[in-house]
C-alpha cells in the first residue's frame with residue numbers, strides 16, 4: 262500500500278518539474294523523466310555498470326570453463342543427489358587460484374596500485390566531472406541576468422568560456438586523482454570479497470558433493486551480489502564527481518567573476534524526493550547553502566553514499582541577503598511539502 266502511494270507521488274512530482282522555471286533565470290535542472298536523478302548522471306552510472314557487467318561476464322566464462330573441467334571428474338555417488346569429485350587437495354587449490362587470478366586480471370589487468378588515468382573507471386569519473394563544470398557555468402550564465410544582476414555582471418559571466426588557470430587545473434587533477442584512487446580501493450574491496458566467496462563456494466561445493474550445476478548457480482549468485490555493491494560505488498562516486506566539479510567551478514567563478522560585486526553564486530539543493538531518499542536529504546530540497554555548508558554535509562556520516570541529490574547555482578544578493586531566483590525556491594518548497602505530506606510525523610517537515 263505504502264509502495265503504491267510513493268510511486269504515485271513520484272509520478273506527480275515528475276509532472277510538477279515541467280513548471281519549475283524561474284522568471285529571473287533558471288539554472289540547469291533535470292528534464293522531465295530524470296527528476297529522480299537530479300545530477301542527470303544516470304546514463305554515466307549505467308555506462309559504468311555496463312562495463313562492470315561485461316567484466317563480470319568474462320569472469321563467469323572463466324568459471325564456466327573451470328566447472329566444465331570439474332564436471333569430467335564428477336561422478337554420481339550412492340544416491341543421485343550427491344556427487345563425488347575425483348580430485349585431490351592440490352587440484353582444488355589450483356582451481357581456486359585460477360578463479361582468483363582471473364578476478365585480478367579481469368578487473369585490474371594485474372595492477373596492484375592506482376595510477377591516475379589508467380584504471381577503467383577513470384573515464385566515467387572524468388565524464389561526470391566535465392559535466393559538473395559545464396553545468397555549473399551554464400547555470401551561472403542563466404541565473405545572472407541583466408535585470409537581476411545588472412548589465413556589467415551579466416555580460417561578464419557570458420564572456421566566461423570555461424578556460425581555467427594552471428592553479429584550477431591542478432585542483433582538478435588532484436580531485437579526480439583522489440576520486441579515482443578511492444574507486445580503485447573500493448573495487449579492490451569488492452573483488453577481494455568476491456575472491457573469498459568464490460573460493461569458499463568452490464571448495465565447499467566440491468567437499469560437500471554438490472553438483473557442478475548447483476556450484477555454478479551459487480557462484481553466479483555471488484557475482485550478482487558483487488554487482489550490486491559495484492552499483493553503489495558507481496552511483497556514489499559518479500554523482501560525487503559531478504557535484505565536486507560543480508562546486509570547484511562555482512568557487513572559481515565567485516572568485517574570478519563575482520568578487521567585488523553585490524552578488525555571488527550559492528547552491529540550491531535539489532533532492533530526488535524518491536521513495537528511498539533519506540529525510541535529512543529531502544528536507545534540504547529548495548534550501549540555499551554556501552559551498553562550505555554543502556561540503557560540511559558531505560564530509561560527515563555516510564551522507565555521500567548513494568546520494569542522488571544535486572546542488573545547482575542560484576544568484577545571491579549579498580546586500581539584501583536574498584536569492585534572486587526566489588520564485589524557484591517557492592515552487593520547490595511546494596514539491597517538498599507534497600512529498601512529506603504522507604510521511605509519519607517525526608519524519609515530517611522541520
Ligand SMILES: [Zn+2]
Pocket residue numbers: 542567568569570
Ligand atoms: Zn542526497
